[in-house]
Amino acid sequence: MASEYVLGIDLGTTYSCVAVVEAGNARVLEQKGGYRTLPSVVAFNPDGSSMIGHIAKRQAVTNAENTIYAAKRLIGRVFEAPEVARASQLVPYKIVQGPNRDPRVRVFGKNHPIQEISALILRQIKAIAEEALHCRLDKAVITVPAYFSDGQRQATRDAGEIAGLDVLRIINEPTAASLAFGYNKRLNKKIAVYDLGGGTFDISVLDISTDTFEVLSTAGNTFLGGEDFDIRILEFIIKSFQTEHGFDLKEDKMALQRLKDASEAAKCQLSGSLETEINLPFITTIAGESKHLKYSLHRAELEKLTEDLVDQSIKICQSALDMAALKISDIDDVLLVGGMTRMPLVQQRVQEFFGRIPAKNVHPDEAVAVGAALMGASLVEEEAAILLLDVTPLSLGVRTAGGYTSIIVPKNSTIPTSANHVFTTVTDNQQSVKIQVVQGEAKLASENQPLGEFTLTDIPEAAAGVPQIEVTFSIDSNGILEVSAKDLHSQREQSIVVSAASYLSDEEMHSLSSQNESQALQDDLLTGLKPVK
Amino acid sequence: MGIKFKPDSVLRASVQIPAALNQEEAYLWSRLGSPIQFKDLQSLCPWPEEKFLEILKSLHNKSGLGQLEKPTATAPSKSISVSAEVRELLQGDKFDPVAKEIDEKFRRECLIRLEKSGNDNPFENLDLSVSASDEAVRRSYLELSKRFHPDRFFRKNLGPYRKRVNQLFTIVQKSYERIKNPHDREAEARKLRLKDRVEATTPKAAKSKPRRMDPEIERIGKAEMIYKQGLEAEAQSRFVEAANHFQMASQLNPEKNLYEKALQKIRPELERYKASEFIKSAKKALELGLADDALLASEQAMKMDPQNFEAAVLAAKSILKCGMKERIQDAFEMLRRAKVNLPKNAEACFLLGQVYQVKREEDKAILEYEEALRRDPQMSLAKNYLIKLRGE
Numbered sequence: 001m002a003s004e005y006v007l008g009i010d011l012g013t014t015y016s017c018v019a020v021v022e023a024g025n026a027r028v029l030e031q032k033g034g035y036r037t038l039p040s041v042v043a044f045n046p047d048g049s050s051m052i053g054h055i056a057k058r059q060a061v062t063n064a065e066n067t068i069y070a071a072k073r074l075i076g077r078v079f080e081a082p083e084v085a086r087a088s089q090l091v092p093y094k095i096v097q098g099p100n101r102d103p104r105v106r107v108f109g110k111n112h113p114i115q116e117i118s119a120l121i122l123r124q125i126k127a128i129a130e131e132a133l134h135c136r137l138d139k140a141v142i143t144v145p146a147y148f149s150d151g152q153r154q155a156t157r158d159a160g161e162i163a164g165l166d167v168l169r170i171i172n173e174p175t176a177a178s179l180a181f182g183y184n185k186r187l188n189k190k191i192a193v194y195d196l197g198g199g200t201f202d203i204s205v206l207d208i209s210t211d212t213f214e215v216l217s218t219a220g221n222t223f224l225g226g227e228d229f230d231i232r233i234l235e236f237i238i239k240s241f242q243t244e245h246g247f248d249l250k251e252d253k254m255a256l257q258r259l260k261d262a263s264e265a266a267k268c269q270l271s272g273s274l275e276t277e278i279n280l281p282f283i284t285t286i287a288g289e290s291k292h293l294k295y296s297l298h299r300a301e302l303e304k305l306t307e308d309l310v311d312q313s314i315k316i317c318q319s320a321l322d323m324a325a326l327k328i329s330d331i332d333d334v335l336l337v338g339g340m341t342r343m344p345l346v347q348q349r350v351q352e353f354f355g356r357i358p359a360k361n362v363h364p365d366e367a368v369a370v371g372a373a374l375m376g377a378s379l380v381e382e383e384a385a386i387l388l389l390d391v392t393p394l395s396l397g398v399r400t401a402g403g404y405t406s407i408i409v410p411k412n413s414t415i416p417t418s419a420n421h422v423f424t425t426v427t428d429n430q431q432s433v434k435i436q437v438v439q440g441e442a443k444l445a446s447e448n449q450p451l452g453e454f455t456l457t458d459i460p461e462a463a464a465g466v467p468q469i470e471v472t473f474s475i476d477s478n479g480i481l482e483v484s485a486k487d488l489h490s491q492r493e494q495s496i497v498v499s500a501a502s503y504l505s506d507e508e509m510h511s512l513s514s515q516n517e518s519q520a521l522q523d524d525l526l527t528g529l530k531p532v533k
Numbered sequence: 534m535g536i537k538f539k540p541d542s543v544l545r546a547s548v549q550i551p552a553a554l555n556q557e558e559a560y561l562w563s564r565l566g567s568p569i570q571f572k573d574l575q576s577l578c579p580w581p582e583e584k585f586l587e588i589l590k591s592l593h594n595k596s597g598l599g600q601l602e603k604p605t606a607t608a609p610s611k612s613i614s615v616s617a618e619v620r621e622l623l624q625g626d627k628f629d630p631v632a633k634e635i636d637e638k639f640r641r642e643c644l645i646r647l648e649k650s651g652n653d654n655p656f657e658n659l660d661l662s663v664s665a666s667d668e669a670v671r672r673s674y675l676e677l678s679k680r681f682h683p684d685r686f687f688r689k690n691l692g693p694y695r696k697r698v699n700q701l702f703t704i705v706q707k708s709y710e711r712i713k714n715p716h717d718r719e720a721e722a723r724k725l726r727l728k729d730r731v732e733a734t735t736p737k738a739a740k741s742k743p744r745r746m747d748p749e750i751e752r753i754g755k756a757e758m759i760y761k762q763g764l765e766a767e768a769q770s771r772f773v774e775a776a777n778h779f780q781m782a783s784q785l786n787p788e789k790n791l792y793e794k795a796l797q798k799i800r801p802e803l804e805r806y807k808a809s810e811f812i813k814s815a816k817k818a819l820e821l822g823l824a825d826d827a828l829l830a831s832e833q834a835m836k837m838d839p840q841n842f843e844a845a846v847l848a849a850k851s852i853l854k855c856g857m858k859e860r861i862q863d864a865f866e867m868l869r870r871a872k873v874n875l876p877k878n879a880e881a882c883f884l885l886g887q888v889y890q891v892k893r894e895e896d897k898a899i900l901e902y903e904e905a906l907r908r909d910p911q912m913s914l915a916k917n918y919l920i921k922l923r924g925e
Binding site: 048168209212214325378379380382384387388389414416417418474476477 | 675678679682683684685687688699702703706714911
């Protein structure tokens with residue numbers, strides 16, 4: 001039987017981290033070699049086997065096309081989304097359209113759903129934890145950016161399931177960080193959590209009163225993070241190289257990957273020192289002649305290149321405060337979470353905006369995983385130690401006549417929550433109604449994220465407008481939508497499956513997880529069955 | 534010792550994980566995830582009656598069992614007057630195997646609060662007076678959120694109360710939204726005062742007295758209600774629960790043979806469901822290396838649902854893993870049938886190859902491994918054995 005430990009997993013865009021609560025204390029689990037975070041990188045070999053984490057990241061330079069990173073930027077999105085198009089231009093691997101309008105990565109002629117990539121990382125994390133704790137583990141709390149939509153949450157949970165995890169809860173990253181900050185400290189404070197990670201930015205405003213953590217508002221951008229900073233450096237150098245040598249480094253995949261790694265390293269170094277050197281000998285060959293790349297980059301230059309990104313995040317902070325109906329002076333503490341908050345410019349701007357020095361006692365890389373572990377432990381306890389009142393980040397609505405969005409659950413509603421909406425027919429004897437569910441704040445339904453659609457059937461024959469079908473939208477504690485319908489005349493209930501564009505079909509989920517399972521069983525047989533001789 | 538189990542006693546696992554269980558006790562304990570009737574539990578377990586009782590008793594002695602029966606129902610509470618509807622629902626709970634395990638005081642509170650929420654008074658919903666201060670509103674909101682937040686009952690089976698608790702949480706939430714800031718609170722208070730004034734001036738409609746129900750009608754009504762709960766359970770694939778409900782309904786009202794029919798109709802489903810549960814536990818047992826348990830469970834599954842060839846494959850695999858030479862012929866037969874009936878299953882062929890190897894018929898084993906690879910080209914185990922056999 002699997003143990004009672006619940007893994008707290010921070011599944012990050014660039015790095016992941018896992019923690020667990022042992023005897024009331026949360027601790028981060030280390031991998032072999034003492035690493036406390038795992039690069040969220042998966043690389044494939046020609047025979048279909050995969051490498052995950054540090055080993056995958058190390059070989060990325062020579063195997064760029066088959067090395068998948070930043071999968072979190074794609075998960076749960078539809079292929080047509082502008083974010084997917086942007087990612088396509090920036091990564092060396094190929095992104096193609098899947099059968100359900102979902103993006104997939106194409107490696108060695110095989111299309112992999114994004115959920116599968118994330119599942120491979122989660123499986124590795126599970127293995128790391130099992131090795132560290134010497135027991136079987138299957139329960140987990142996984143974190144997602146607060147600003148993730150229903151589809152992205154659903155896809156993350158599916159990834160967990162494929163990896164053989166029982167996902168007890170999906171929680172928001174800034175909320176998790178606040179748990180790590182305030183758990184068991186008997187605080188009575190209003191805090192802001194500024195979370196700038198590898199790929200996403202979130203700001204949440206919370207009210208902590210002892211063991212109750214109430215999120216007052218949350219805002220963010222799921223496509224603003226450390227990667228964007230790297231890309232600014234990368235593009236700057238490519239441009240300089242082009243003016244100097246007249247050659248576009250983007251055409252050389254290996255050079256691009258080396259430059260990407262170097263940009264990230266330079267960015268990290270500039271957090272500690274004022275100047276750094278990007279030195280890549282033999283970067284490429286132009287007309288048979290080897291070229292070397294050597295630039296020195298000053299912190300001020302980096303700040304000039306990325307200032308607008310930081311300003312963008314500060315603007316979002318203001319809107320989060322407005323939604324919580326708070327003034328800057330109401331905030332008692334500011335937490336910085338995510339690796340990007342090590343950048344001096346970020347710290348400076350946050351400090352200027354909030355008018356106070358950010359709290360130093362949360363670890364920017366580990367707080368989220370620790371908070372998730374605390375939540376997990378609280379859930380499985382007989383008497384819950386933590387009460388989390390989180391909110392839904394985006395409004396949930398349906399498309400009405402004329403293509404407008406009619407909001408049913410407004411953003412920043414505390415979850416779990418539910419709301420009703422009564423639908424009726426538009427023609428006589430109409431037997432079914434098709435309903436499109438969208439998430440987002442735009443007036444026009446087409447500009448919001450499509451969550452999926454469902455059809456109400458078996459409506460008793462009647463004149464137009466007579467049948468009354470009450471549809472209930474419930475958002476559970478994971479921020480995931482469930483829909484049910486009731487005919488108000490017959491009181492007959494109908495359960496509805498919302499089939500979203502980006503979800504995997506049941507068969508596909510099944511085949512992916514059984515692949516996983518049969519792998520495990522086969523491994524088992526090899527040791528269990530003595531060869532007959 | 535000295536405890537007696539009646540066929541209809543409801544058993545459940547203790548909350549704490551008991552220490553030092555042996556394999557059999559652990560197996561039984563794991564079957565007690567949700568409350569289950571003694572006779573159902575017995576039918577789910579592979580042992581003969583005597584052994585089953587012995588294991589159950591030793592599990593009980595290691596305090597692996599939760600409370601067997603509730604202490605006699607608490608005396609009717611004096612302070613709060615309860616409406617006829619609430620009383621009826623509380624009565625009905627006695628027939629719900631899940632609901633009757635929940636503290637009655639809590640159930641009563643849920644029902645009363647839900648009923649009160651019909652008044653649409655946010656102050657009442659939060660136990661507040663219309664003149665409550667900011668601080669009082671917030672305190673009450675946090676306290677009630679804590680009481681009814683679904684996370685508080687994360688691991689508990691609340692049956693019909695799950696929905697009610699969720700509803701209550703939403704009510705608390707929405708009431709708080711309405712009165713959390715002083716301006717809105719004043720407006721809500723004004724609305725209530727106006728409503729009171731209107732009601733005071735209009736003559737009160739004669740309050741309908743809670744009618745005493747004819748016991749005969751009550752019995753029939755109850756049967757119908759239980760039947761409906763059964764249908765609900767059936768719709769959610771909780772077949773064991775559904776079967777229990779149908780049986781109860783038909784015992785209460787034997788004249789209505791709809792109930793008996795529903796029970797008959799669900800039987801094959803129930804068997805199939807039980808078979809699938811057995812398969813699950815067989816797989817788990819194999820994973821844990823308990824091949825004996827896996828064999829017992831998969832054989833039960835085959836008995837329940839003879840058409841389930843997945844069970845046959847599992848059983849054969851368990852035989853091989855146990856190294857039971859004397860049963861190798863059984864495994865052989867099971868696999869041959871499974872191979873034909875599951876044309877895509879590579880494992881059946883692989884295992885058949887293993888059987889042939891045990892029987893020292895290497896040529897036939899090679900054929901089977903090849904077939905396994907045709908069915909699943911990724912099966913590295915089959916590949917390995919093929920290489921080994923061909924190498925010799």
